Amino acid sequence: MTATSTRHAVYVGSFDPPTLGHLDIIRRGARLFDKLTVGIGINPDKKPLFDPQERLELVSKIAADLPNVEVACFEGLTVNFATSLGASVLLRGVRTVSDIEMEFTMALTNHVLASTIETVFLMASEKYSHISSTLIKQIASLGRDQAEKNLKDFVPKAVIKPLMSKVRQRTR
Numbered sequence: 001m002t003a004t005s006t007r008h009a010v011y012v013g014s015f016d017p018p019t020l021g022h023l024d025i026i027r028r029g030a031r032l033f034d035k036l037t038v039g040i041g042i043n044p045d046k047k048p049l050f051d052p053q054e055r056l057e058l059v060s061k062i063a064a065d066l067p068n069v070e071v072a073c074f075e076g077l078t079v080n081f082a083t084s085l086g087a088s089v090l091l092r093g094v095r096t097v098s099d100i101e102m103e104f105t106m107a108l109t110n111h112v113l114a115s116t117i118e119t120v121f122l123m124a125s126e127k128y129s130h131i132s133s134t135l136i137k138q139i140a141s142l143g144r145d146q147a148e149k150n151l152k153d154f155v156p157k158a159v160i161k162p163l164m165s166k167v168r169q170r171t172r
């Protein structure tokens with residue numbers, strides 16, 4: 001395959017923290033595209049649990065076995081991030097019908113902003129479709145003694161310890 005026909009996709013999100021659902025999309029995306037860049041969004045309006053560098057380290061760790069996956073932080077519009085990398089695809093995961101509504105609007109807007117970039121949707125795997133970073137933060141902070149055990153079904157193993165220590169710091 002020549003360099004010009006390389007299929008490069010970006011998969012952006014907050015990943016605060018990265019979940020088994022995110023990792024599933026990353027793995028499937030890595031099989032579909034020659035190169036996949038995971039973009040950790042820096043949004044000054046949001047107060048994330050993990051700072052961007054910590055999220056970058058967590059995603060890098062859980063995707064370390066995927067040679068065609070890179071991870072980077074970015075600020076600003078997703079289409080500008082994709083364009084700066086020479087990527088032509090925005091990869092998104094959809095879990096629910098309500099996700100689709102929002103994603104549809106976002107995809108149309110991004111297409112107006114950058115018509116050469118296409119959005120590709122992957123349906124969430126059935127076993128991960130209920131997982132969200134918000135829910136995971138609640139399990140970690142409200143689950144008490146059971147939290148670590150419960151988190152195994154929601155986040156990659158490497159995320160559990162950093163997540164629990166972050167939550168403990170916050171509640172101190």
Ligand code: ADP
Pocket residue numbers: 012013014015016019020021022025091092093094095099123124125128129130131132133
């Ligand atoms: P944000 O909601 O801030 O955009 P997220 O990190 O929550 O960022 O999600 C990034 C992308 O991953 C979105 O396309 C979202 O729909 C998708 N996603 C989130 N959780 C799952 C999941 N459990 N299964 C499949 N896709 C998911």
